[in-house]
Amino acid sequence: MRVELLCTGDELVTGLTTDTNSPYLEARLFELGLKVQRVVLVGDVREDITLALREAAARSDVVIVSGGLGPTADDFTAECAAAAAGVPLVEDVGTLQFLRERAVKRGRELTPNVARMALVPEGSEVVPNPVGAAPLFILRLGGCRLFFLPGVPREYRALVDGEVLPRVRAELEKRPGRTYRAFRLLRTVGIPESVLDARVAPLAAAHSRVVFGFRTHAPENQLKLMAEAPSQSEADAALAAAEAAARHELGRAVYGADADTYPVVLGRLLTEARATLALAESCTGGLIAAQLTGVSGASNFLLGGAVVYTEQMKTAWAGVPADLLERHGAVSRPVAVAMAEGIRAACKTTYGLSVTGFAGPTGGTPEDPVGTVYCALAGEGMSTRCERFSIPGDRDLVRLFAASNALELLRERLLTVSAP
Amino acid sequence: MRVELLCTGDELVTGLTTDTNSPYLEARLFELGLKVQRVVLVGDVREDITLALREAAARSDVVIVSGGLGPTADDFTAECAAAAAGVPLVEDVGTLQFLRERAVKRGRELTPNVARMALVPEGSEVVPNPVGAAPLFILRLGGCRLFFLPGVPREYRALVDGEVLPRVRAELEKRPGRTYRAFRLLRTVGIPESVLDARVAPLAAAHSRVVFGFRTHAPENQLKLMAEAPSQSEADAALAAAEAAARHELGRAVYGADADTYPVVLGRLLTEARATLALAESCTGGLIAAQLTGVSGASNFLLGGAVVYTEQMKTAWAGVPADLLERHGAVSRPVAVAMAEGIRAACKTTYGLSVTGFAGPTGGTPEDPVGTVYCALAGEGMSTRCERFSIPGDRDLVRLFAASNALELLRERLLTVSAP
Incomplete structure (x- = not known):
């Protein structure tokens, strides 16, 4: 089955926006055993879109098609689709009704420009958008089926x-002689990409049906395993063997797989341990709290977080003695320790x-230059642990890695106490 | 001048790698006044590459072309280029010599697979790679000039x-009637995309040299203005006129332009007002603090931020009376007000x-369902202002818009007190 993607939008051909929709869909299709043949990006130019279609x-x-x-x-795009198919645009009654109700719910009138979203090429199948306004429509052109999706990533992914x-998938299952694929993303923290590669690459020889790939998404590094085989069971078995070997090699650096996220995994560990947490953040400025509270249920374990940029608030909220x-x-080891112990006492966690x-770009001292970060973990039945890190990179990177280094202290502790 | 980009590599069509080379080049070309007509990504399949060329x-x-x-x-790719042009591959003597010396410098032999990099389509112009091995080659095909570059981002960008x-640029300067472009991104908050469009679209008729575009990047909506004219000064003038008209129509909803970010603009307003800020965040869980502290210099105005998920910490840190x-x-108006006033008193800001x-997906009451958010601003010389919002969408969106709605209370206040 030959599959192509077509994305429209001036922002995609003028460097304003990086197309992240296509890689998302490509990976999902690849899991189904389909390699996308071609991706085409065109600007908002009617003739170009029609021709590309x-x-x-x-x-x-x-x-x-998206955008x-x-x-x-x-x-x-709907206009161009109609032109490419040589059919008129027609109003989809269901969509118009949906758009009207949606406007009313938001206390607005249905304006003519919003109502335009109900226009689709004649003969299209129309599917409602569960998280937005513009519907998906599906159109046949000769032997080809074209799907038209909004470009907004959240809506695109949902559809x-x-x-x-x-x-x-249904179409694919009707066809003979296909290749089967299986896919696993192992998510690691604390290992640089080159070290990850050097440790894992030697495994490849023993797993000829599996392609090993690497991807960096700071502060994570990810190992992608893709198995190909003539049947699904063989692909699954090849993947399972390679995954086991990689997990054995990488140990605790693998925090999760596939759609796991770091905050979700940490939240699960805290919940399983019936443990609660309090945060005192200086240079990360609320980043850790924001990450953890992005997950529903964080209120079960995160009792309080203090962003303490000033000395006064370090004293007031985290009980750090002024002297x-x-x-x-x-920025020092004793203060990091006092912050961890003080915030724990304040929140009774x-x-x-x-x-x-020092997140930079300004600040720092000769002994502790920009990029120096102290993280400390205080807890029940343990002596407070404090680590010093030297993090290269700009302010964003220093903050990202500072947050992840701090949370790694917690994850290690939770894994240790939960180990049988 | 019509320009297209072609990128090759299985990693680009299987979701393994996001193409960052094209946006880089698109932006550089746009600065020269060129809008890329089309970007094509194809996998490592000989026929597909040759056809696409x-x-x-x-x-x-x-x-x-890259990769x-x-x-x-x-x-x-060199093979495919030769096939597309109908010429043989020939060995470029200079490149072979360069590859041999490069190997020697690294204490290696020149292997046959490395030597393959010296093979280029007959008739190509060959340009050495200043930061890598594979050279750039330039080939004519009919009236078109094709540039072939390695896909490694560092080498790609250098070449x-x-x-x-x-x-x-030299080619462009030879051509009569080239188009000059000027560009502005206006960043707005608090206006839905459809409302933005409805208010701005009527301006387009009076600014025929300017294209009006829209982009959603929650919680922002952005207006893109692109002017085209036969000279740079005319393009600049057309852009300035359209920008002035759009700013007049949108007023304070425009918080900044181009590379401005919301936290940077807010930080600037706070600094100019010599004002300080304290935050008490429940459902946003540190998101506002994390956004503001992402900008260097936040310590000048953000004295403290409290993530108060629990009632105890709302009382302890934000002084909210237990009764x-x-x-x-x-989740109520009186508590939002008490939090704002209490956190201000605690941090002396x-x-x-x-x-x-209620960020969801669980929680909420019949009167205040998921998506209900109360934001309050307390300040010197003002009575505390509290607003209730009903935010549609998932947890991420509720949190994003809750943060931006809260910060809008602050931005409006700062604009009002600073107004002459």
Whole structure:
């Protein structure tokens, strides 16, 4: 089955936006055993979009198109689709009704530009958008099926997962002689990409059906395992063997797999341990709290988080003695320790976690230059642990890695106490 | 001048790697006044690459190709280029010499697979790679000039900046009637995309040289203005006029332009007002603090931030009376007001800002369902202001808009007090 992707939008051909929709869909299709043949990006130019639609339809069995379905003047993909198919645009009654109700719910009128989103090429199948306004429509052009999706990543992904992939899978299952694939993403923290590569690459020889790939997404490094085989069971078995070997090699550096996220995994560990947490953040400035509270249920374990940029608030909220701050400076081992212990006492939690450091670009001292971060973990039945890190990179990177280094102290502790 | 980009590599069509080379080059070309017509990504499949080269050359004046020039078995772009042009591959003596010396310097033999990198289509112009092995080669196909670059980002960018762009610029200057462009991104908060469009679209008629575009990046909506004219000064003037009209229409909803970010603008307003800020965050869980502290210099105005998920910490850190919590519930107007006033008193700041709400997916009451958020601002010389918002969307969106709605209370206040 030949599949192509077509993405429209001036922002995609002028360097304003990086196309992240296509890699998302490519990976999902690859899991189904499909390698995308071609991805085409075109600007908001009617003739270019119409031509690209015709060309892609002539080459492919399936074309997945995104962008240009919104209410604004530069949204005209439906028009181009109609032109490419040689049919008129027609109003979809169900969509119009949906848009009207949606406007009313938000206390607005249905404006003509919003109502335009109900116009689809004649003969389209129309599927409602579960998380936005513009619907998905599906159009046949010769032997090709074209799916038209909004470009907003949240809506695109919801429609890809809920509507496009099930249809593609059904189509695929009707065809003989296909390749089967299986896929695992192992998520690691604390190992640089080159070290990850050097440790894992020697495994590849013993797993010829599996491709080993690497991806950096600071502060994580990810190992991608892709197995190909003539049957699903062989692909699954090859993947399982390679995954076991990689996990054995990497140990605790692997914090999760596939759709796991670091905050979700940490939240699970805390919940399983019936432990609670308090945070005292200086240079990370609320980043750790924001990460943890991004997950529903964080209120079960995160009792309090203090962003303590100033010495006064370090004293007021985290109980750091003023003379300690004066003697050692705010970025120091004794202050990190006092912050972790003080915040734990203030919030009456199982654990207290602290971060203090120089995120840059200004600040720092000769002994503790920009990038120096102290993280400390205080807890029930343990002596407070404090680590010093030297993190290269800009302010964003220092903050990201400071947050992840601090949380690693907690994860290690939770894994140790839960180990049988 | 019609320009297309063609990128090759299985990693680009299987979701393994996001193409960051193209946005880089697109932005550089746009600065020269060139909008890329089309970007095509194809996998490592000989026929697909050859066909894509022929198609792109037929449509364009310039095609910039990347990837597939390395020493491994899946590098065969030069072969495909030769096939597309109908010429043989020939060994470039200079490149072979360079590769041999490079190998010697690294204490290695020149292996046959490395030596393959010296093979280029007959008739190519060959340009050494200043930071890697594979050279740039330039080939004519009919009226089109094709540039072939390695895909490694460091090498790609060095060759783009040092070799490709100067040649494109020289070509451009020879042409009569070239188009000059000027560009502005206006960043807005608090206006839905459809409303933004409805208010701005009527301006387009009076600014025929300017294209109005829209982009959503929650919680922002952005207005893109692109002016095209036969001279740079005319493009600049057309842009300035359209920008002034858009700013007049949108007023304070425009918080900044181009590379401005919301936290940077807020930080600037606070600093100019010599004002300080304290935060009490419940459902946003540190998101506001993390956003503000992402900017260097936040310590000048953000004295403290409290993440108060529990009632105890709302009382301990934000001074919310326990009976108030009991009577009204944590998600209520009186509690939001008490949080803002209490956190301001605790941190002794000019302003205290609070957020409490139901981010979901669980929680909420019949009167205040998931998505209900109360934000309050307390400050010197003002009565505390509290607003209730009903935010549609998932947990991430509720948190994002809750943060931005809260910060908007602050931005409005700062603009009002600073107004002459």
